[in-house]
Amino acid sequence: MRFLVVDDSPTMRRIVINALKTFGYLDVVEAGDGREGFEKLLSGEEVDFVITDWNMPNMSGLELTRAIRSHDSFKHLPIIMVTTRGLKQDIIEALKARVNNYIVKPFTPAVLKEKLDLVLGQNS
Amino acid sequence: MDIRLVGDRIGEVKALFVLAQRILPFMEDLFKFVSEVTPILEDVNKEIQDNLSKMPNASKQLAKVTEANEMATTEIMDTVDRLTNELISIVSELDKLKEIDRNRIVNPINLLKTISETISKEKELKSFLPEINDFIDRMENAVTNEHTEIIDDISNRLSAIVDDANTIIMSLQVQDITSQQLAAVNNLIEHIQSRLAIIMSNLTNQEDGKRKDAGKTKDINDYDEKIKVSHLHRNIAFDPDAIDAIDNKHSRQNTVDDILKRNAVVDNSTEEQDTESSSSVEGNSSEEFTQDDIDALFGGVK
Ligand SMILES: [Mg+2]
Numbered sequence: 001m002r003f004l005v006v007d008d009s010p011t012m013r014r015i016v017i018n019a020l021k022t023f024g025y026l027d028v029v030e031a032g033d034g035r036e037g038f039e040k041l042l043s044g045e046e047v048d049f050v051i052t053d054w055n056m057p058n059m060s061g062l063e064l065t066r067a068i069r070s071h072d073s074f075k076h077l078p079i080i081m082v083t084t085r086g087l088k089q090d091i092i093e094a095l096k097a098r099v100n101n102y103i104v105k106p107f108t109p110a111v112l113k114e115k116l117d118l119v120l121g122q123n124s
Numbered sequence: 125m126d127i128r129l130v131g132d133r134i135g136e137v138k139a140l141f142v143l144a145q146r147i148l149p150f151m152e153d154l155f156k157f158v159s160e161v162t163p164i165l166e167d168v169n170k171e172i173q174d175n176l177s178k179m180p181n182a183s184k185q186l187a188k189v190t191e192a193n194e195m196a197t198t199e200i201m202d203t204v205d206r207l208t209n210e211l212i213s214i215v216s217e218l219d220k221l222k223e224i225d226r227n228r229i230v231n232p233i234n235l236l237k238t239i240s241e242t243i244s245k246e247k248e249l250k251s252f253l254p255e256i257n258d259f260i261d262r263m264e265n266a267v268t269n270e271h272t273e274i275i276d277d278i279s280n281r282l283s284a285i286v287d288d289a290n291t292i293i294m295s296l297q298v299q300d301i302t303s304q305q306l307a308a309v310n311n312l313i314e315h316i317q318s319r320l321a322i323i324m325s326n327l328t329n330q331e332d333g334k335r336k337d338a339g340k341t342k343d344i345n346d347y348d349e350k351i352k353v354s355h356l357h358r359n360i361a362f363d364p365d366a367i368d369a370i371d372n373k374h375s376r377q378n379t380v381d382d383i384l385k386r387n388a389v390v391d392n393s394t395e396e397q398d399t400e401s402s403s404s405v406e407g408n409s410s411e412e413f414t415q416d417d418i419d420a421l422f423g424g425v426k
Contacts, residue, residue, distance in 0.1 A: 055363050060361070086376045104376045
């Protein structure tokens with residue numbers, strides 16, 4: 001299982017990767033914004049799961065989600081949004097863009113694990 | 125000329141004089157006010173210019189704060205990572221130790237058991253058997269109870285420290301939130317700076333038409349993008365309400381989960397629904413939405 005972790009904060013990328021490591025997921029690719037993340041996908045990087053922030057320069061997590069969902073090769077990729085945004089309208093926007101799950105920062109490893117298992121269960 | 129008309133005109137002029145007489149004190153006050161306010165306006169002008177010159181400095185300081193914050197966070201993470209790795213290797217070393225201890229003790233025990241069996245055939249040595257058997261028991265207990273208990277206890281404590289170390293790492297998420305908040309403050313400073321620059325430019329343009337660079341200053345609309353980005357030590361995209369993430373950290377995920385739970389029933393029959401087709405709920409985002417709305421949202425998600 002290979003993860004793409006997208007966040008403009010290096011601290012957050014490291015935290016997410018660290019949490020994934022404790023769950024036994026060691027294979028991770030990272031990107032500093034949506035554009036870099038999408039370019040990695042386009043360049044043929046093998047990815048099975050995307051964990052993305054929302055607020056990022058150049059290309060937001062929402063735009064990344066839309067780009068993934070409208071691309072034939074990646075549209076089925078599971079996506080979890082991890083963000084500080086917690087307004088109802090934000091969640092609705094994310095759902096409309098078809099994220100598989102939504103986590104608000106600061107999160108606990110237990111929440112990330114729960115959502116991962118849920119999404120992986122839905123996708124298996 | 126009609127004498128009555130002249131009388132009317134005189135009456136009007138008189139009324140004008142009466143009005144002028146009434147207005148005069150007010151006009152005097154007005155002149156006084158303008159003469160008093162002019163130096164104040166000059167002070168305000170100077171104050172704006174001073175503040176304007178200080179603002180880039182404030183932005184630089186914010187950039188330094190966020191950079192220092194990020195560097196300290198990285199240092200903490202590096203240290204915690206090293207600690208965690210050390211702890212994990214100590215735990216595995218302890219496990220090895222436990223195994224080594226077991227092997228070291230098991231062989232002599234087996235030997236003693238053989239001796240014990242041999243002796244049991246000799247009548248005159250039989251009296252020592254209880255003592256030897258007791259020794260065997262004690263040796264076995266020493267391995268299973270004392271050593272193992274101590275090692276297990278140490279392992280448990282080390283695991284608890286590893287958990288704490290992970291908690292420290294997770295707590296560092298606050299760095300992302302504070303840097304977003306600082307980026308928001310910086311954005312506000314830049315915004316005020318640009319507005320003040322426009323005001324100053326307008327003032328000086330009216331005075332002597334000198335400042336030609338007012339057009340170069342960012343207008344308020346430049347900041348009104350969907351994703352706000354502030355340039356600190358790096359470009360930081362920020363959520364102006366990021367601080368809520370700290371204030372309500374215990375309840376926010378529950379609220380999100382509540383909305384997600386109501387979407388638990390996924391309609392898999394609708395393959396690849398277009399995102400546009402579900403935009404009908406957009407206007408209701410601050411209200412409760414119905415299951416139909418949600419089902420429409422989730423139509424294409426597996
Ligand atoms: Mg971000």
